[in-house]
Amino acid sequence: QKEVEQNSGPLSVPEGAIASLNCTYSDRGSQSFFWYRQYSGKSPELIMFIYSNGDKEDGRFTAQLNKASQYVSLLIRDSQPSDSATYLCAVNPIGSGNTPLVFGKGTRLSVIA
Amino acid sequence: DVKVTQSSRYLVKRTGEKVFLECVQDMDHENMFWYRQDPGLGLRLIYFSYDVKMKEKGDIPEGYSVSREKKERFSLILESASTNQTSMYLCASRWQGQQPQHFGDGTRLSIL
Numbered sequence: 001q002k003e004v005e006q007n008s009g010p011l012s013v014p015e016g017a018i019a020s021l022n023c024t025y026s027d028r029g030s031q032s033f034f035w036y037r038q039y040s041g042k043s044p045e046l047i048m049f050i051y052s053n054g055d056k057e058d059g060r061f062t063a064q065l066n067k068a069s070q071y072v073s074l075l076i077r078d079s080q081p082s083d084s085a086t087y088l089c090a091v092n093p094i095g096s097g098n099t100p101l102v103f104g105k106g107t108r109l110s111v112i113a
Numbered sequence: 114d115v116k117v118t119q120s121s122r123y124l125v126k127r128t129g130e131k132v133f134l135e136c137v138q139d140m141d142h143e144n145m146f147w148y149r150q151d152p153g154l155g156l157r158l159i160y161f162s163y164d165v166k167m168k169e170k171g172d173i174p175e176g177y178s179v180s181r182e183k184k185e186r187f188s189l190i191l192e193s194a195s196t197n198q199t200s201m202y203l204c205a206s207r208w209q210g211q212q213p214q215h216f217g218d219g220t221r222l223s224i225l
Contacts, residue, residue, distance in 0.1 A: 041221075043219045046215065
């Protein structure tokens with residue numbers, strides 16, 4: 001059973017701080033990794049993807065991938081109350097085009113003003 | 114931008130009814146998916162399809178069926194709705210390869 005694990009939280013950070021969200025995955029052959037943000041009552045929205053080891057930055061968001069350790073993380077700099085949401089980590093388990101992504105259950109982030 | 118459209122945002126049906134949830138995507142994606150999401154349980158895959166008329170069971174297919182007669186449209190069918198099928202239902206689509214999934218706005222279904 002391919003698994004993606006996330007701490008459910010809530011993770012509480014003060015406004016302006018860096019929020020660090022972590023995810024581990026079980027399938028060593030996984031090749032693409034995604035972070036989705038989901039506001040309460042809404043559907044998941046893609047915010048970042050990463051395919052190669054290292055860091056990928058997009059505005060206030062940085063995705064970090066370490067395939068040897070099988071973890072992927074999301075850093076949110078200068079956290080804002082509007083970043084309060086559940087963040088879902090998703091993994092393409094075998095690099096195949098037609099398999100569903102495997103999702104973690106999400107980490108709830110609360111940014112305190 | 115990818116657009117995945119679900120036919121209803123909110124739906125109320127009665128126990129025993131046959132319920133149809135429709136999903137349409139406009140990006141010629143091969144792959145389409147139906148999930149349900151319940152508090153504390155995360156996203157659970159019901160069915161997916163990688164081509165017209167093809168379907169694969171996900172983790173929780175019992176009580177559901179699907180139809181994909183055209184590439185852009187993927188329908189979820191509750192054969193005889195029950196109260197334990199009250200949930201948020203999410204449709205998604207994806208191109209092949211390393212591409213992400215894109216979600217529709219969801220349908221919050223209540224079975225009374």
